[in-house]
Amino acid sequence: MTSLLIKNAEIVSMNQNEEIIYGDIYIENEQIMAIGKDLSLGHVNKVIDARGRTVIPGFVQTHIHLCQTLFRGKADDLELMNWLKQKIWPLEAAHDKESIYYSAMLGIGELIQSGTTTIVDMETVYHTEFAFQAIATSGIRALSGKVMMDKGDEVPKRLQENTKESIRKSVDLLEQWNDFDGGRIKYAFSPRFVVSCTEDLLKEVSQLSNFYQVYVHTHASENRGEIEIVERETGMRNIMYLDYLGLANERLILAHCIWLNDDEKKVIKEKGVKVSHCPGSNLKLASGIAEVPHLLKENISVSLGADGAPCNNNLDMFNEMRLAALIQKPMHGPTVMDAKTVFKMATIGGAKAIGMEEEIGSIEVGKKADLVILNLNNFHTYPSFDVDPISRIVYSASRADVETTIINGKIVMENRRMKTIDKNIVLHEANQSIRRLMKKVPTII
Ligand code: GUN
Numbered sequence: 542m543t544s545l546l547i548k549n550a551e552i553v554s555m556n557q558n559e560e561i562i563y564g565d566i567y568i569e570n571e572q573i574m575a576i577g578k579d580l581s582l583g584h585v586n587k588v589i590d591a592r593g594r595t596v597i598p599g600f601v602q603t604h605i606h607l608c609q610t611l612f613r614g615k616a617d618d619l620e621l622m623n624w625l626k627q628k629i630w631p632l633e634a635a636h637d638k639e640s641i642y643y644s645a646m647l648g649i650g651e652l653i654q655s656g657t658t659t660i661v662d663m664e665t666v667y668h669t670e671f672a673f674q675a676i677a678t679s680g681i682r683a684l685s686g687k688v689m690m691d692k693g694d695e696v697p698k699r700l701q702e703n704t705k706e707s708i709r710k711s712v713d714l715l716e717q718w719n720d721f722d723g724g725r726i727k728y729a730f731s732p733r734f735v736v737s738c739t740e741d742l743l744k745e746v747s748q749l750s751n752f753y754q755v756y757v758h759t760h761a762s763e764n765r766g767e768i769e770i771v772e773r774e775t776g777m778r779n780i781m782y783l784d785y786l787g788l789a790n791e792r793l794i795l796a797h798c799i800w801l802n803d804d805e806k807k808v809i810k811e812k813g814v815k816v817s818h819c820p821g822s823n824l825k826l827a828s829g830i831a832e833v834p835h836l837l838k839e840n841i842s843v844s845l846g847a848d849g850a851p852c853n854n855n856l857d858m859f860n861e862m863r864l865a866a867l868i869q870k871p872m873h874g875p876t877v878m879d880a881k882t883v884f885k886m887a888t889i890g891g892a893k894a895i896g897m898e899e900e901i902g903s904i905e906v907g908k909k910a911d912l913v914i915l916n917l918n919n920f921h922t923y924p925s926f927d928v929d930p931i932s933r934i935v936y937s938a939s940r941a942d943v944e945t946t947i948i949n950g951k952i953v954m955e956n957r958r959m960k961t962i963d964k965n966i967v968l969h970e971a972n973q974s975i976r977r978l979m980k981k982v983p984t985i986i
């Protein structure tokens with residue numbers, strides 16, 4: 542048994558009463574055992590004095606592509622379908638085992654350093670086991686899966702899958718990785734989007750998701766061109782088609798959901814589908830602005846994600862929180878998307894989206910210790926006197942203020958030093974990897 546005591550902190554608990562607590566957090570193994578003032582305990586393995594520090598629940602990002610981190614800066618200033626066809630698909634097709642591993646490690650390093658402790662991740666067609674290995678080694682909590690794409694002639698040959706193979710490989714990965722490390726890692730079926738998938742594949746995914754009770758993670762209604770293709774090919778609106786396939790339920794995570802009509806919003810609401818809002822990506826790819834205030838008013842689950850590095854170009858939840866708040870205000874007025882609403886989406890809202898609200902998303906006794914210690918003693922976050930801590934975090938703080946990150950009770954970064962990832966090796970190997978991949982795709986960039 543290992544024990545950890547965090548002392549004298551300002552704790553932004555995000556519990557049911559959204560209490561701010563001044564005191565200590567005691568952790569045994571992966572679990573929070575006690576929260577209170579001056580906890581007096583026997584021997585503990587480690588004590589962190591968090592005086593003058595703010596402790597928050599780790600951020601939950603519900604849409605990430607770790608396999609794309611190596612493509613940061615390689616696909617700027619394009620709209621979705623050109624971005625995919627000209628850059629992302631050829632680059633994904635060039636991936637090898639090592640490049641997948643270091644792409645994941647680079648992304649996870651950035652995520653841990655900026656306070657994200659849980660991700661919903663979509664990999665590419667091949668070598669997903671190397672992403673899972675990076676997830677396992679780094680200590681991050683993740684739902685992940687290989688992308689599935691068995692349709693589309695403008696897709697590089699290497700990414701064109703046979704339906705049965707795609708399903709077989711997904712199930713093999715699921716059986717190997719689902720519930721790994723006591724449930725820290727979970728499998729999620731990841732059909733890319735309707736445009737890339739046959740009806741047969743999507744129907745099978747729907748049945749398998751029910752059988753294994755695992756999530757389905759896909760993109761939907763991100764771009765106007767995309768929804769036109771779906772409507773032309775299926776005769777249905779995108780979300781109606783997903784519903785027709787049996788996919789619309791509480792275990793479906795849809796990234797983006799910008800271009801929805803009223804019927805589609807109704808399906809999302811009634812079936813309990815989860816929306817992952819990615820404001821940075823949506824602005825950079827010129828996709829549009831999701832109607833988040835409306836979706837939230839309808840009690841639809843909306844959480845946040847940075848998407849992939851080449852459409853953002855960072856994986857930083859502080860950026861996403863700020864954008865999620867600010868982009869709505871010119872249209873809907875200054876009171877929508879206040880700091881607390883956005884902070885909830887980034888923490889307990891994300892936990893609810895992945896069905897883990899009993900385990901993570903807030904700082905409460907009995908929950909897993911996924912915690913981030915912030916140092917808000919700086920010019921850009923002062924004064925602190927009589928300022929709401931959540932306002933400081935959402936509107937003033939930045940990723941550089943993350944001092945220590947704890948996931949599943951394990952310290953993965955302490956005083957900004959990475960504990961599970963060798964930064965120098967990862968930066969070096971990331972460059973070596975992208976250099977190797979670029980040699981295979983000389984015509985595109
Ligand atoms: N739609 C289909 N594939 C992708 C992807 O990789 N990223 C984004 N943002 N949208 C997609």
Ligand code: FE
Binds near residue numbers: 604605606760796
């Ligand atoms: Fe995406």
